[in-house]
Amino acid sequence: MQHNLSEIRAEALEQREKENRSNNVVFYNIPESIGARAEDKNKEDAALCLQLFSSLQMKCSTQTQTNTVS
Numbered sequence: 001m002q003h004n005l006s007e008i009r010a011e012a013l014e015q016r017e018k019e020n021r022s023n024n025v026v027f028y029n030i031p032e033s034i035g036a037r038a039e040d041k042n043k044e045d046a047a048l049c050l051q052l053f054s055s056l057q058m059k060c061s062t063q064t065q066t067n068t069v070s
């Protein structure tokens with residue numbers, strides 16, 4: 001019984017992680033952020049994304065920790 005419960009919990013955790021990544025976008029061949037803190041790296045990444053989207057003439061807005069492309 002305990003073994004089955006552990007398997008169910010692991011599967012549920014994996015499903016939640018997949019859902020959290022479902023809207024992720026991966027960019028290749030861009031410079032890595034050089035900020036020392038995670039907050040600084042997030043800000044640099046967001047600025048780079050906004051610059052990229054702007055150059056593609058895509059409308060975008062910034063939100064806390066996320067960018068939304070419309």
